[in-house]
Amino acid sequence: MFPGSFDPLHLGHTDIISRATQIFPRLVVGILENPSKQTVFTPAERLEMVRGLYADDPAVEVRLFSGLLVNFLQQLHATVIIRACGRSPTSSTSSRWRS
Numbered sequence: 001m002f003p004g005s006f007d008p009l010h011l012g013h014t015d016i017i018s019r020a021t022q023i024f025p026r027l028v029v030g031i032l033e034n035p036s037k038q039t040v041f042t043p044a045e046r047l048e049m050v051r052g053l054y055a056d057d058p059a060v061e062v063r064l065f066s067g068l069l070v071n072f073l074q075q076l077h078a079t080v081i082i083r084a085c086g087r088s089p090t091s092s093t094s095s096r097w098r099s
Contacts, residue, residue: 002082003030003069006046007039009053012084020082021059028076029054033066 002020006013006029020027029050033043041049043064054060065072073081 001028001030001073001076001078001080003032003065003072004084005032005034005037005039006050007041009046009050014053016082016084017054017060021057024080025059027060027082028078029060029062030065030069030072031062033064 002013002017004013017027017029031043031046031050039046047062047064051062054062069081072078
């Protein structure tokens with residue numbers, strides 16, 4: 001299960017999805033509906049975009065969810081969460097000190 005807001009979906013996300021489908025036979029991409037977060041695209045628009053991109057890939061299922069991730073995981077009977085490690089605001093500074 002790969003959860004996120006995906007607002008918008010970018011190449012980093014698609015790379016993770018591609019890698020995850022090489023490891024797992026099925027991947028649920030869970031798009032979070034969070035009314036307290038300002039987004040560029042509505043949940044329905046994000047769902048349509050991501051589903052459109054993976055329409056021909058039977059290994060990828062795209063669903064909306066709200067509330068706690070743990071509840072959605074239980075609903076799916078999922079046992080693995082796929083997460084990305086993005087750049088932190090200090091990562092470029094840290095790399096300068098390592099040089």
